[in-house]
Amino acid sequence: MSVPPSVPPSVLPSVLHVGGASPYDVVIGHGVADRLVGLLGEQPRRVALVLPETLRELAAPVLAALQGAYEVTELVVPDGEAAKTAAVAAACWEQLGEAGFTRSDAVVTFGGGATTDLGGFVAASWLRGVRVVHVPTTLLAMVDAAVGGKTGINTAAGKNLVGAFHEPAGVLCDLSLLETLPRVDLVAGLGEVVKCGFIADPRILELVETTDPQALTADSPVLRELVERSVRVKVDVVVADLRETGGSDGHPGREALNYGHTMAHAIERAEGYRMRHGEAVAIGCVFVAELARRAGRLDDATASRHRTAFARVGLPVRYDAADFETLLAAMRVDKKARGDQLRFVVLEQVGRPVVLAGPDEAHLRGAYEVMSGVRA
Ligand SMILES: NC(=O)c1ccc[n+]([C@@H]2O[C@H](COP(=O)([O-])OP(=O)(O)OC[C@H]3O[C@@H](n4cnc5c(N)ncnc54)[C@H](O)[C@@H]3O)[C@@H](O)[C@H]2O)c1
Numbered sequence: 001m002s003v004p005p006s007v008p009p010s011v012l013p014s015v016l017h018v019g020g021a022s023p024y025d026v027v028i029g030h031g032v033a034d035r036l037v038g039l040l041g042e043q044p045r046r047v048a049l050v051l052p053e054t055l056r057e058l059a060a061p062v063l064a065a066l067q068g069a070y071e072v073t074e075l076v077v078p079d080g081e082a083a084k085t086a087a088v089a090a091a092c093w094e095q096l097g098e099a100g101f102t103r104s105d106a107v108v109t110f111g112g113g114a115t116t117d118l119g120g121f122v123a124a125s126w127l128r129g130v131r132v133v134h135v136p137t138t139l140l141a142m143v144d145a146a147v148g149g150k151t152g153i154n155t156a157a158g159k160n161l162v163g164a165f166h167e168p169a170g171v172l173c174d175l176s177l178l179e180t181l182p183r184v185d186l187v188a189g190l191g192e193v194v195k196c197g198f199i200a201d202p203r204i205l206e207l208v209e210t211t212d213p214q215a216l217t218a219d220s221p222v223l224r225e226l227v228e229r230s231v232r233v234k235v236d237v238v239v240a241d242l243r244e245t246g247g248s249d250g251h252p253g254r255e256a257l258n259y260g261h262t263m264a265h266a267i268e269r270a271e272g273y274r275m276r277h278g279e280a281v282a283i284g285c286v287f288v289a290e291l292a293r294r295a296g297r298l299d300d301a302t303a304s305r306h307r308t309a310f311a312r313v314g315l316p317v318r319y320d321a322a323d324f325e326t327l328l329a330a331m332r333v334d335k336k337a338r339g340d341q342l343r344f345v346v347l348e349q350v351g352r353p354v355v356l357a358g359p360d361e362a363h364l365r366g367a368y369e370v371m372s373g374v375r376a
């Protein structure tokens, strides 16, 4: 009898189970897309595949697998942030109507976070909610956007202002898909990874600070560990506070995942959404660390560690293209704000996020001046 060769653990997929009222699995590995039909099950007759035109070639194996099992409608949407509009969502609804899409049918998204946000929102809103499985194709979508059920689109007033919580029925993170991802987009994804390190997992920071950033490629075991650890951070927070109603014992609950995002979203809006989200998150985390330092919450060394950790992986840590007043006005539409009061997630130390409500305007302005390079 021949003994089958043992499979090195690194090539076996990892499965992170997300508990709660609608449990699902996040599968992480190389070449895991063949699990898609298993996740969708036999119930759907029709599947709508939401993807940008630019990724159609990359999606060919997924499309072929779906076509072998279901009637497939392709919902081809604009690339990137341009997909996150009411007009694109409405066009998707019309196509689902024409295809006779029922509640037992399902949506599959294939793309970066913009595609999973839009496709997730279409799935959340069509017939008040149909099953969705995400196949994220960027690092950022694998570690963050595809997991946890936040979906949404932008409006003229700001980022992600319309949306719904709609948990996926499964998430397939096929690391092989990252082989074609431009380096600058992979680096942007590291913005959310480093954020996870600061709010909950110091080992992520150690890995980022001791690994040659150029070695973080699609086949790198360290990148895989970073993905697994970041997804674990997200899942643990989301399971404890799915709908962002608040944490306990001083922990901000799901709002912790919004670390750096108050300023990040304001910058993205000021940039007309031409700056990558992960880049804005890096700048936003540096800003809020400086705010926390000025408010007497965070020590100098940890605030400075923010600048070095994000810069080390190639992310921006300075921004001066919009003035303080413009960014302050944009921050007022942040979902964490209550009435006229701005609320920020700040750190008291690595792994200990808390909410800072109504900070001094002088502290906000001082942190802006450091962020914009006016002050050291
Ligand atoms: N819902 C959430 O919890 C959540 C979390 C974080 C971010 N987001 C959202 O995610 C969006 C950012 O996502 P993103 O950084 O993935 O950007 P993105 O979706 O705009 O994708 C970036 C670019 O990469 C291209 N691309 C994607 N996969 C590729 C591949 N494998 N090979 C080659 N090119 C590829 C895309 O076509 C696009 O041009 C933002 O809208 C942000 O608000 C949502």
Ligand SMILES: O=C(O)C(=O)C[C@@H](O)[C@H](O)[C@H](O)COP(=O)(O)O
Pocket: 144, 148, 150, 159, 160, 192, 254, 255, 257, 258, 259, 261, 335
């Ligand atoms: O999942 C969450 O919760 C997050 O805050 C994760 C963020 O990285 C993400 O960018 C999210 O879309 C921001 O949410 P929003 O509620 O500020 O729109």
Ligand SMILES: [Zn+2]
Pocket: 144, 192, 261, 277, 281
């Ligand atoms: Zn984000």
